[in-house]
Amino acid sequence: MKNILIYLRLGLRNLLLYPMRTGLTVIGLGIGIAALTFLSAMNDGWLQNMKLNFVLTQMGHVQIHAQGFEQSRRISDYMGDTTLVDEALQSMQSMQGGIQAWSHRIRVSGLASAAGANASVLVSGIEPEREKDVSRLHTFMQQGTWLQPGDKRGVVLGDVLADRLSVGLGDKVVLMAASPDGDIASEVFRVRGLIHSGVMDVDNLLALIPLKMAQHWLHLGAGVTDVVIRTNSFAVVDSVVSNLQQRLSGKPLEILRWQEIDPMAEQWTMFAEIYTWVVLLVVIIVVLAEVLNTMLMSMHDRVREFGLMAALGTTQQQLFAMVVYETLVLVFIGGILGFLLGGAVSLYYGEYGLDLSQYATAFSFMYMSSVVYPELTFNGCARILVAAMLGAVLAGLYPAWKASRLNPAQAMREI
Template sequence: MEIWRTAWRNLWRNRRRTLVTLAAMALALCVMILYSGLLGGYLRDMERNITALEVGDLQVHAAGYLDDPSLHTRIAQPEALLARLRAGGYRATPRLLAWGMAAAQESSAGVSFRGVELASDSGVSSIHRRLQQGRWLDSADPQGIVIGRQLARILAVSPGAEIVALSQGADGALAAGLFRVRGVLQSIGDATDRAGVFMTAAAFRELFVLPGGAHQIVVRRPGTLALPAAAQAVRAAAAGLDVQTWRERMPTLASLLDSARGGMLVMFFIVYAAVAILVLNAMLMAVFERIRELGVLKALGVGPGGVLALMLAEASLLSLLAIAAGAALAAPFLHYLQVVGLNLASLAGVSFMGVAMNPVWRAHVNAAVFAEPILALLLIVAAAVCYPSLRAAFLDPVQAMRHS
């Protein structure tokens, strides 16, 4: 107890220096906490955009479809599989996919048609809430379609406009239909923005003369189940079909998201290295100012362990104060970033690896957001105080007392 009192008093003998050191440590900690929270939010939102908007956690295709996506390569009995999956607590929806052309008044574009089963799709994907203009599909309006935002720009159409869809039906004949734009999506991802045309499954089946089957089943796992376990279970349920997780569908993105945490370590290192030098210098100055006094202490019989403990106690108190100040400083900013977020309207529509980034960047807050920067700070301070503390602990009392 005594040692802590002494350490506390020592800390405040040079008030201004201690305050400056404290402020610098607190600032660095605050920045790292905010950074870590923003990064966590970014990673969470990216994964959410991938799984909740387009890809889902898992996708089921007929064997060979991904290598050669033909209208004819279908999952023959999707209903049975869907029922099995739903019984297991999974949310799942069938999708119908085809490519063709959409023509408006002035221009035309190659597009990807997607037939959606409205009732189950809204439980799997939140795309129906991501409209920039107009409304989502409605089974009462089979001629209504929803298109990607770049496509709307290329075709120069807005809700209400007519579009002619052209392709080749399953019967080999020309598939043509007149549709009306019901809605235009927000930025979803490169492929959907540029070419996505969503229609009801019924309208798709009629256009492409396709009575049964599905090209793709998008699956969301129950929240409690880890992705690998879910993949295993779905593979067992979907024998003979091709089951892939979103990580397998987008391997580069998955590994980039995994390595983003590693990038944070680099940031920690850089900012904290500057802190380490600061702390090292402050502690060294504290030792040399007091060199005579430390000599007296040792002459009075305080061993190296006692002096070391005193120095470490000072460093611990300094760190605790810095952590309290840094966390207190970060908390309101972090709260703001979590609730309001950074508005990236200027970035509207920017995609990373083809996946859209959210227009508002919010921080994700959990214990790790605080724990990791604090732990890193403690480690770096521990490293920085080693030399000054050992130096103080092993002073020669005779020489130290003569030091002027």
């Protein structure tokens, strides 16, 4: 806009005319924006951490099931033969198609019994060695050993589940589940290890057994319920899914992204987005509250000056713009201070982590780690900057409108 420099200069100098008032406003703005920058970074860090934990704890980035399995969760909806799926994955992996690893699983709900205690379980038949490349389950070993190839009757339990059943290493556990034909099958296993992940679903419910044993026990032949895929990153998930859909087109399979596997993950992602909007709304309110009062006081002090400027030929639009520019200058300075402060705190905790382990139980159901690493992202900062500037414009509108509506003759009579 024409004459923008003179108004920016006037704005800056008017702000410097009252260093105490301007300084307090800038400090208030700076602290507010710093806190919100940190909160935004925490949110981004949390979300990233949650996504990663969700995917790597056991779900994978992508899962392939027989059509309808995710909805029914019935063992009868299993894939009898995964050859085509394996070939497609093998081909994509060799062509650098975003596949890092995959493994097969059988997933079935059942009942565990041991020495008079019973508990619901989620039995997961896994390929012990391949599973290590797909999930972090093996890293959660607290006692004992991971499932060994050839150990047909070994079971690894979640530690809370083991407590409920009052079993420890070497104890017997009977697992019962329905086979595809509807018969209840039971099998005896011996506890080889206990895991603790911090995730409620894993620690309270999971019983890991060898895939071969699960197939034999539940009469599935070579069948599995899940092919769990780990991709190279979140960014390639969509292209991997799209590629797999093309390659497996026409087969009675469902190919699901990580967000589709557990509605909870989708809800938490949505929650994080809503939280971001709340942070941005608070940014606007903080800026409004801080700046509006200062600008109104400044307006009051300068009524005659505005009258003089109008008399000299400054138009209403120019006076309006001048006050808005002044507000923007004020918020920009406060914003820079806030970003420096909030950015420094975020970077520090991004490096060393913020230990919230005393609240670990609260986080356990949503795949959150007890140590949070805030992520200072360009997008996060840009959003706050835009919100702060929007707040500045909103805060400037009323004083600017008042300034532009002044009658020059009346304004110059003001004392």
